[in-house]
Amino acid sequence: MFMVKLDNNQLVPTIIQNATTNDVITLAYMSPESFELTLNNKQVWFFSRSRSELWHKGETSGNFFNVESIHQDCDSDTILIKVHPTGPGCHTGNETCFTKELTDLPEFTSTTQHGTILEQIFTTIEDRKLNPKKDSYTSHLFTSGIEQISKKVIEEAGESAIAATKKDKDSLIYEVADLFFHTLVLIAALNLNPTNIWEELEKRKN
Known part of the structure; x- marks a missing residue:
């Protein structure tokens, strides 16, 4: 039986990867309930930390993440889901949330x-x-x-x-x-x- 470690908020960080291009689309969080919904419905569900509620990705935008496969890392504290997106993966309209290339050492700040x-x-x-x-x-x-x-x-x-x-x-x-x-x-x-x-x-x- 597989075990997944939850963080202090009872969530697990989840990486979403395009199954066709292998591009990383986004990083979000899942709760045990959203993970179960994802398994049962074959579409990705997250847990929204800002709204403190389950979030069916694509429910409002129509840009769903259809699941191809689900993996966990060697430490059992991160999930990787390979998906077939039906539209842009980022709320900005981009295919991926990772659009800013870092070429120099950035200034690191703590988010309050x-x-x-x-x-x-x-x-x-x-x-x-x-x-x-x-x-x-x-x-x-x-x-x-x-x-x-x-x-x-x-x-x-x-x-x-x-x-x-x-x-x-x-x-x-x-x-x-x-x-x-x-x-x-x-x-x-x-x-x-x-x-x-x-x-x-x-x-x-x-």
Whole structure:
């Protein structure tokens, strides 16, 4: 009987590889339940860490991962699934998530929990941009256009400032969260991402 070691979150990292080209498509995470669904349905299911729920890859985009074979590594703590994708494998529309070639030694930084939350939210925002949902507020924002999104950013910035002048800390937290969210939508609408902001902030930290 095979054993698979789970991490502290009861998940196992899973590498997805194109069975035809051998290109690595992405790295995601599976729970025991998503693994069972993958085995039974012959299509890949993940566990979304940002939404804390099962995720049938392709359910909204139509870009499914049809399973050819499943393997585990020698330490039994990583899964490799060879698939036949029915469309682009990455939410950006690329065939693979690994599109940035590193030719020099990069600057290594530690991702804080809070930075991770913003990036997880941004991933969902981009998904709503590429795969609109009728009842999604985020999808509605993209449909309304950059001018309307910009107005929302201005509105939330003003409400944040008003809460601060009133020394209303609870309202300030709420309004700044709204400001962060709508700003992420705005940069997604302009095909930017949080990394562009982090790089600019790195220049200012001194």
